[in-house]
Amino acid sequence: MTLEDIKFNIQKALGVESALFSYPPRPELGDLSLACFEAAKTSRQNPADLAKAWAGRLSANKELQPYFQEIRAVGPYLNFFIKSSYLAAQVLPAIRSAGDEYGRNQSGQAQKVMIEYSNGNTHKEYHVGHLRNIAYGDAVNRLLAKNGYQVIPVSYINDFGIHVAKTLWNWQRDKVYAERPEPKGYLLGRCYAKATQALAENPAGKVAVAAIMQEIEGRRGASYQLWLETRRWSIDYFDSIYRELGIKFTHIFYENEVVDAGRKLVDELLEKGILVRSEGAIIADLEPYGLGVLPIIRSDGTALYPVADLALASEKFRRYDINQSIYVIDVRQSLYFKQLIKILELSGYRPAVRHLAYDFVTLPEGMMSSRTGNVITYQELRDKIFEKLTAETAQRHRRWSERRIKQVAFNLTVSTIKFEMLKIGADKTITFNINEALRFDGYTACYLQYGYARLRSILRKGWLARLFGRPDFTTLSVAKEKALLLALARYPEVIAQAGTTYRPSELTQYLFELVQLSNDYYHETNILKAASRERRARLALIAAVTQVLQNGFTVLGLRILEKM
């Protein structure tokens, strides 16, 4: 990595072990910056004096001369102006030869990490909240892979909770669902929403639901048969969503498969006194640790969520021999996760488990809730965005076939959904406004895709010019070209930074800025009509930009479109 080399050489020349580099806020100040506060403190000097002294020393250093056109002290900052020609000669060939691999590093040392996300519930709606989870989890998954981890993406589907019984109860008493044309898995979700409403004013229903629950857990009888059938609908529906979004899991765990092991574990923990009986239920009393109380088994004997989760936590390590287990779960379950980890610790097991929390998605009208019908389902959102993008695309490409228009619009739809979820920091609640999501300019997936498509169009037209001879990088001297080169050089750092902090939003931000720079350049500079030396160099620059965009898009799970 060229920037790494430069930084390393500066440190070596200064004789310091580590230095905090940053990028100046404005290009006039320099391309790379070293703040001298720390070093000045240890040597008890005025930072500005130190910067000045260092600037003099480094300017005289012959080994650094190929890199810099100037090294200047600006107050307490030591600022470096990198030679454009040097940058270009390093960065462009590096990107060209690394291709899709540009930006990868080995900091993960091939450690095995399991990451669990998209934890759907069968018999329930799949809504925009799940979309944030899956977009975020999948981006982190690929980000970690780019940082040299051996990542195992898995999903855990809850097919055995009380919500299943509620849905089945309503499904049997209200026959309208079975007759509708929509996918069955989707209808189950609608049915669940109505079930909770109906149950609120139906005490007899609750008894019926409890009976259904016990029958399912006992794995016998009509309710169990119905469970088998309907569960399959939901799973098929999830599969179709994953296919549409381009998500692949190495393995999918189901609650019903681990719940028996969980019950055994509960018995053991009960014997050890880690779990206790209370008010007819089985609980973990974690008050001594300031973690409250976690109910494990209901007083009617049916299992709660932690039963399976406790078993699964260790099962993951046993079966896949992993070094770390990451759970992408929304922040509201933070306390639950602390409780879960504490129980595992108390039972003598201390796994490397990490709860990767993100804030939830809410609606302008308030919290999403199946109970009040205040949800936006995946299907609804996808259809609305798709419809609008189809119209936009059709308007721009009168001669395209309907099939092609729809294909492009669909790819843009997937990109838009993911990007909207990823561009906001994970610690922020997303108040999901459908109208905002239906706008395609500014900081959006369409803006990025459009910028990319336009550059690709130039490359297609300039293919002949790129065939002959090596580009002369010294012609890349304009400020905007240098800004682009610097941005390209920074890409590996962005991947590293976004990976170690689990923040895909840093990557979305970077890619947006890269496209802004390139759009600006595009308008100011003519590429195809430039003189042949310039043209060749500029095409090489553009090619590198599209390569980095491709790489970034891939990490975020966005589709790559040559035309739109």
Next chain:
RNA sequence: GCGCUCGUAGCUCAACUGGAUAGAGUACUUGGCUUCGGACCAAGGGGUUGCAGGUUCGAAUCCUGCCGGGCGCACCA
């Protein structure tokens, strides 16, 4: 009540985790296609970073106290 968390331009968000004049998008006003794709670009206005203290060379960022929003705290997941 206890705990966690957030509060930055009219709105939606950034700010390299303590550093330079707090930046983008959007909305608003104005300008740009005989030029590689106008889902684009340029310019402008818009800020006491919720409030008050503190820590230090330096605070949107750290500590304390208020104010306001959100979430979580025993049979939902």
